[in-house]
Amino acid sequence: MAWPCRLLICLMAALLWMTPPAKADADVTALLSTTLNNHSSIMLLIEPETGAILDANDAASHFYGYSLPQLRLMRIQDINTLGPDEVGAERRRAKAEKRNYFIFPHRLASGELRTVEVYSAPLHDGGGHTLLLSIIHDITGKTVADSELAAYRTRLEELLTRRTSEALEAQSRLRFWMTLGLALQTVLIVALVIAVIRRHAAVKEVEHEAHTRRRAEEKLAVANADLQRFAEIAAHHLQEPTRRLMVFSQRLAKLLGSPPNENIAFSLATIEEQASYLHALVRDVQVYLAAASPLGPMIANDPARIIDQIRADQRARFSEHDTAFQIDPLPPVLIDAPRLRYLLTALLDNCLRHARPATPVRIHISGQMQNGRSILRIADNGPGIPLEFRTRVLEVFEHLHSQADSQPGTGLGLAVVRRIVESCDGHILIEDSPAGGVLIVIDLPGETL
Template sequence: MRMVRIWPGRLLICLTTAMMWLGLALPARADASISTLLSSTLNDHNMVMLLIEPETGAIVDANDAASRFYGYNLPQLRSMSVQDLNTLGQDEVAAERRRAKVEKRNYFIFPHRLASGDLRTVEVYSAPLRDTGGRTLLLSIVHDITGKAVADGELAAYRMRLEELVTRRTAEATQAQSRLRFWMTLGLAMQTVLIVALVIAVMRRHSALKEVAHEAHTRRRAEEKLAIANADLQRFAEIAAHHLQEPTRRLIVFSQRLNKLLPNQANENIAFSLSTIEEQAGYLHALVRDVQVYLAAASPLGPITALDPARMIEQIRNDLRARFAEQQAELIVAPLPTIHMDTPRLRYLLNALLDNCLRHARPDTPPRIAISGETRDGRAILRIADNGPGIPVDFRARVLEVFEHLHAQAGSRPGTGLGLAVVRRIVTSCDGHVAIEDSPLGGIQIVLDLPGEAP
């Protein structure tokens, strides 16, 4: 029969536990709590004692020996839980309790951490205790066995549990480190891919910016060259038209002079030739004049001011008084909106439209011209309607181009084919447009969109 050796310290713990079980299991007085009983009755005992709530592990009370052993004062201990002292996890504590039940022992061996950070190997003896409210608590007596001899079997089991704990914690740490290394590697790979993609995007953007800058520079140079070429062409056309004016004027003058020098125009062929020269010289003179006007029509020829078109139409009618009287023409002018333009171009525009109405009037009907207007969205809309023969719908867009004109009526003077083209060029330069519609008077109605407000 093997003898079991009982250490004096363990014998003291067993006796103390038995005394506490027998003494405190009795009904407590109604005016005393468990914490008061522990502090007043066992506070002077040199054994470490803790009163613990079993469900949460909260430390309800402790004695001075516990305060000295753990290095915490009593208020601090009462605010802590046993998990704050035990370095094992909850699952490991539960496993230790299951092992104690299987081994039929009423104590546990745990590693406890002190306030200083030192670890102590302790034996914990626990017994149930009821308070006055019927709550069941655990009275735990803690005995420090660090560095002391214990039974070989218990020591081996304890070391085995510690080794299992270290192995399990090491495996968990290794797994966590592997997962961390995997995610860090994946993150670095993704970061590298993003950096490479960003570098490629920056390089492409830089290349695209260089291409855009090159294209913009090329386009700007082309526009500058085109502007210079257009300016040279414009200047050449103006100079050519100016120099053509003098020969045409001389043709007219000398043809008229020959008519005066020839007595009674005895030779009909000579007279016809001279009249033809004079007529064609006059047409050429008008053509060169209109070419000059067309070239200058795209830009203002004076300051932009607020103009009254009705007053300007009245001035034009006075200038054409003889033609109006000869053709018995009727001009009706309704109230017109103010137009913001330069005076020379607006005068030419209105004069050309009135001349067009008189030139293309019906031979058997006196001309009727009605001019009306309105303001719409800051623009001045003018309508010039007549009772002439009209213009076929398919031909209305063509008559606005250069050198496109209708056949003149019998006995009327032919036009140069630039009048309506100049009108369109003037209106287009003002960001407007020209439209030809059917007239309520029976002929055509020309609609002009002009600036009604100061630019």
């Protein structure tokens, strides 16, 4: 069958040679359709470099089971079951005219495989393009030349061997990556298990520490409550002996009448004075212990109203010091009324107690609301407090002046004030007054009345 196929190829080449260049460049695919379309041999016109099927005849459409438009959209690689490398190698050999006869396995549209003889030869059109004309004969089940069949089988065996090798290599690579993936997964699982165990242990440890801390806090709270209760009871029981010391010292002074000497009078006066001081000290200790707990409803109270009450109750004492008040509008503060009264009383008492000798007392009370907080300022014209003592005077039993002064304090007044303010989520500062004395700044929660 080689001679008829070669004759057809020669005829096709002659037709292409006789075609004018301009026309051949445009109608080369149509030439196959118009000249050889009715021929019974299967013909494909192929672009050698890409394998694109440029045209086919009706016999090819009938054999492969694809319509002509479908075939013109396909590549020879879609039909030839050899791999791209093998098909490419065969195309390059055909292009170089080293071979024009092949045996290939072709797949039909139905999926059926057919063994075919392929006669291929390059065709040059007038435009300088090189095409490949392939004439195909179905030899499935037919006897062919032993040499060609042996070569065909050899190529198939080589292809099978190569693809089997590639499959084994791919399987080996897949097994390697699967093994590596399983190993990594195992490592991650182990690490996750270790992390979970450590986290569980850490949670247990934290829970144990939290439980231990709660127990310690509970014990501390109980101990503080016991200590608070003991101090309150002790202060309460100390009140009566101090009161009796004062009463009996006064009674003894009356019984003696005119003391026979100054030593007895001095001793009695000292006993009475110290008993009075001890009484005040025990009283302030009781107040300090109770300062952290509300003594009434925690509501918004007006400081100006409380100050008016204090001024009315201590009018004589303020008059004695020739005290002048300047009270600006004050914001309300969120605190119980009894402790607010004690706080303001203690601060005003300090203004009088530490006033300059023979100098009228001037007290300026102002305030403002800032971000929901009430800021109260109490300024006087006294001698002031040196910077290094402004923190110490807020502690318990801290005296700015000697207890030998005419009106010594217990050292608890400002400490009680600080305790009240801090128990209400506030804070207190001591600054310089514009009048030269002390400026007490109190920051407390505020609320609109």
